[in-house]
Amino acid sequence: MELNAGEIVCSKAGRDKGRYFVVMETEGSEFVFVCDGKLRKVDKPKKKKIKHLARTGFLAEEIKEKLSLGEKVTNQDLRKMLGKMNSDANA
Numbered sequence: 001m002e003l004n005a006g007e008i009v010c011s012k013a014g015r016d017k018g019r020y021f022v023v024m025e026t027e028g029s030e031f032v033f034v035c036d037g038k039l040r041k042v043d044k045p046k047k048k049k050i051k052h053l054a055r056t057g058f059l060a061e062e063i064k065e066k067l068s069l070g071e072k073v074t075n076q077d078l079r080k081m082l083g084k085m086n087s088d089a090n091a
Helices: 061-069 075-090
Strands: 007-011 020-027 031-035 046-049 053-059
Touching: 007 075, 020 046, 020 061, 020 075, 061 075
Parallel strands: none
Antiparallel strands: 007 020, 007 053, 020 031, 031 046
């Protein structure tokens, strides 16, 4: 499975199991860096193995566009994008 920047994923393993994240960057074929703007902020993304993530089928278009243009992505952008998904998961 290959993930691209801007995809929304759900953690399948670890302390953050069940939380949703946005893929910020890929590293090789095994790892990606993910953020959610709350627990994992943009300035300190989490390095996670791809096999510990599940695709949701959703794409954060605004985030993907900002990343491709080299613009700054803020924690607020991520929280806004993931707010409803994470609140549904924790309910």
